Amino acid sequence: MNQTLLEKTVEERHAELREKARKQGVKPIQRIEDLYGDFADDVDIDEFLEMVREIRNEGKNGASNE
DSSP: OOOOGGGSOHHHHHHHHHHHHHHHTOOOOSOGGGGTTTHHHHSOHHHHHHHHHHHHHHHHHTOOOO
């Protein structure tokens, strides 16, 4: 019997995700800097976060820059 996502326990969902990660060869990161890629070198984090806030607010207000 297939369970829906809501019927599964947290432990069952975590186990499924761990299994998918194992099959895909996903490994835990060792350093947070590994997630940065080239991004941190050419973009100020404060400018980026402000841009994200603006984009989110546009979506909430239905506004557009076009």
